[in-house]
Amino acid sequence: MKFLVCISNVPDTTTKITFTPDNKEFNKAGVQFVINPWDEYALTRAIELKEAAGSGTVTVLNVGEADTEPNIRKALAIGADDAIRVNAHPRDAFFVAQQIAHIAKEGGYDVILMGKESIDYNGFQVHGMVGELLGIPTVAPAMKLDMNGNTATLEREIEGGKEIVEVQTPFVASCQQPMCEPRIPNMRGIMTARTKPLKVVEPVGDAPRTAVAEYALPPKKEGVKLIPAESAGELIRLLRQEAKVI
Amino acid sequence: MSVLVVVECDGGEVKKSSLEVATYGSQVAQMLGTTATAVAVGEATEASLAQLGEQGISKVLYDAEPRLKDFVNGAYTKLIAAAAQQEDAKVLVLANSNIGAAVGSRLSVRLGASLATNVVELPQISGDQFVVKRGAFSGKALANVVLTGERKILAVKKNSIEAQHEAGKTAQVQSFSAQLTDADFADAPKQVVMQEQAGGVLLPEADKVVSGGRGMKGPENWHLIEELAKALGAATACSKPVSDVDWRPHHEHVGQTGITVSPNLYIACGISGAIQHLAGVNSSKVIVVINKDPEAPFFKAADYGIVGDVFDVLPKLTQAVKELS
Numbered sequence: 001m002k003f004l005v006c007i008s009n010v011p012d013t014t015t016k017i018t019f020t021p022d023n024k025e026f027n028k029a030g031v032q033f034v035i036n037p038w039d040e041y042a043l044t045r046a047i048e049l050k051e052a053a054g055s056g057t058v059t060v061l062n063v064g065e066a067d068t069e070p071n072i073r074k075a076l077a078i079g080a081d082d083a084i085r086v087n088a089h090p091r092d093a094f095f096v097a098q099q100i101a102h103i104a105k106e107g108g109y110d111v112i113l114m115g116k117e118s119i120d121y122n123g124f125q126v127h128g129m130v131g132e133l134l135g136i137p138t139v140a141p142a143m144k145l146d147m148n149g150n151t152a153t154l155e156r157e158i159e160g161g162k163e164i165v166e167v168q169t170p171f172v173a174s175c176q177q178p179m180c181e182p183r184i185p186n187m188r189g190i191m192t193a194r195t196k197p198l199k200v201v202e203p204v205g206d207a208p209r210t211a212v213a214e215y216a217l218p219p220k221k222e223g224v225k226l227i228p229a230e231s232a233g234e235l236i237r238l239l240r241q242e243a244k245v246i
Numbered sequence: 247m248s249v250l251v252v253v254e255c256d257g258g259e260v261k262k263s264s265l266e267v268a269t270y271g272s273q274v275a276q277m278l279g280t281t282a283t284a285v286a287v288g289e290a291t292e293a294s295l296a297q298l299g300e301q302g303i304s305k306v307l308y309d310a311e312p313r314l315k316d317f318v319n320g321a322y323t324k325l326i327a328a329a330a331q332q333e334d335a336k337v338l339v340l341a342n343s344n345i346g347a348a349v350g351s352r353l354s355v356r357l358g359a360s361l362a363t364n365v366v367e368l369p370q371i372s373g374d375q376f377v378v379k380r381g382a383f384s385g386k387a388l389a390n391v392v393l394t395g396e397r398k399i400l401a402v403k404k405n406s407i408e409a410q411h412e413a414g415k416t417a418q419v420q421s422f423s424a425q426l427t428d429a430d431f432a433d434a435p436k437q438v439v440m441q442e443q444a445g446g447v448l449l450p451e452a453d454k455v456v457s458g459g460r461g462m463k464g465p466e467n468w469h470l471i472e473e474l475a476k477a478l479g480a481a482t483a484c485s486k487p488v489s490d491v492d493w494r495p496h497h498e499h500v501g502q503t504g505i506t507v508s509p510n511l512y513i514a515c516g517i518s519g520a521i522q523h524l525a526g527v528n529s530s531k532v533i534v535v536i537n538k539d540p541e542a543p544f545f546k547a548a549d550y551g552i553v554g555d556v557f558d559v560l561p562k563l564t565q566a567v568k569e570l571s
């Protein structure tokens with residue numbers, strides 16, 4: 001089984017978000033970038049399934065400029081076999097999906113996994129676009145993934161429940177917890193990651209279909225109104241009469 | 247040229263988030279000087295579909311094929327694409343739900359459309375310019391996005407627009423067939439398992455949420471959360487560590503790695519307000535925090551707060567709600 005795991009490079013979860021003075025770009029200065037937390041589920045599950053089968057390969061794919069390589073190496077340290085970086089600024093979900101679909105097709109991958117969404121752009125789009133570009137099923141978001149030969153059984157989250165879905169390879173799935181316990185690199189992994197192949201390729205495809213004109217921060221809260229614990233019931237009156245939410 | 251709204255139904259009824267989407271779609275249609283048609287998926291009664299007139303929908307297309315009762319990505323995509331073609335839809339509007347995101351992303355490729363998810367406001371349209379505001383950076387920012395494609399698909403975040411109800415208006419319900427074949431049902435679910443919902447309110451759809459964190463000390467104390475939720479007609483939720491240790495099921499965990507909610511009222515009980523938790527709840531309209539630590543970071547994000555012990559405060563709140571009615 002050939003797994004392709006797509007990872008994106010995102011600001012660490014605790015980052016305070018700021019923008020350039022013209023509000024057109026995210027301000028990267030001093031920001032630590034990590035593997036998108038959702039993608040860690042995809043990566044770890046692919047490695048687990050490869051190990052369980054005793055054969056196969058896990059390739060990580062990132063669409064990004066050279067500064068994403070430390071996180072690609074981290075994915076290799078966690079246990080991926082090799083990596084591909086599409087040398088481009090990931091401009092929108094459609095642009096990224098085209099790169100993934102192209103590489104998936106060329107490399108003949110059986111299972112394409114990614115996180116449910118990225119925590120920076122929160123698109124929740126790439127999985128479906130890749131599936132449609134390749135004409136194969138997409139299961140999103142998946143909470144569980146098991147493989148038996150070429151048949152995969154997945155649990156897909158729906159509002160208020162879950163669907164059990166069975167698909168044949170090739171397919172795309174976007175992953176979320178509680179799929180697995182994401183792994184962290186160990187010393188041996190870090191040492192071997194240095195020598196694993198990382199191929200850099202140039203982008204293909206059509207122009208993006210969306211563009212960010214401007215970013216903004218949400219309006220500031222006015223500040224908390226504190227109610228003494230002794231008169232807690234007063235809160236309910238305020239929620240009805242002042243905030244008008246009950 | 248028209249606006250096509252995708253309406254999700256469950257148990258015969260149109261979902262609350264789809265009433266919001268129908269309102270949104272009707273308003274976009276008005277801006278464009280056209281009408282809004284809906285295509286319904288899931289199990290719906292004719293009466294509930296006709297009622298979409300109250301949200302400004304003029305016509306509803308419905309395919310009564312029984313296998314469409316549960317979500318099937320292949321079949322839903324084909325059905326909606328066929329409706330879009332028939333109606334010559336230039337703008338499609340769906341809910342930013344698991345169904346909306348799964349189908350919307352496939353449709354954007356199939357129809358060659360620009361897609362924006364997580365949309366929080368009506369678009370700004372001037373001439374050929376079409377700009378929508380969407381949430382980004384896990385609720386820590388907003389982005390104005392220009393959709394450059396000739397067709398546009400918008401997935402609207404729950405609770406970001408209020409559903410309108412113009413009493414007495416009805417939509418015309420038309421049967422519709424996308425000529426679905428067995429192949430379109432290749433990814434049909436083998437089984438659908440619905441979770442038990444505390445008080446019958448679905449968390450992702452909820453208008454009010456009462457949520458508990460590690461400060462609740464253990465699952466045996468959750469009746470305090472449930473009693474307040476029941477009195478308010480709210481859904482229950484929890485922080486990640488609570489579901490990690492199985493005090494509560496995983497589907498109740500909100501936050502960056504859990505469910506994102508945007509209710510009108512979010513009451514956080516014994517939750518510290520870590521940035522990853524806030525990421526899933528910070529677009530709630532009104533946030534109430536109950537924590538015994540006055541320094542808990544959640545107070546910075548709150549509208550109302552009580553510095554106190556949840557075991558003492560929660561029963562008082564439940565009592566006060568009961569006295570309201």
Ligand SMILES: Cc1cc2nc3c(=O)[nH]c(=O)nc-3n(C[C@H](O)[C@H](O)[C@H](O)COP(=O)(O)OP(=O)(O)OC[C@H]3O[C@@H](n4cnc5c(N)ncnc54)[C@H](O)[C@@H]3O)c2cc1C
Nearest residue numbers: 459460461485486501502503504516517518522523538556
């Ligand atoms: C990559 C990543 C993703 C994450 N994703 C999520 C996520 O999706 N959702 C999420 O929730 N967390 C997430 N976390 C975890 C998050 O960082 C916090 O650890 C978590 O939210 C803390 O949960 P808590 O507030 O319930 O517990 P604690 O941090 O232990 O806080 C408990 C609070 O209860 C208060 N308290 C205690 N006793 C009482 C009492 N009797 N009365 C009143 N108050 C009391 C305390 O003062 C304290 O503020 C994530 C972390 C990482 C690293």
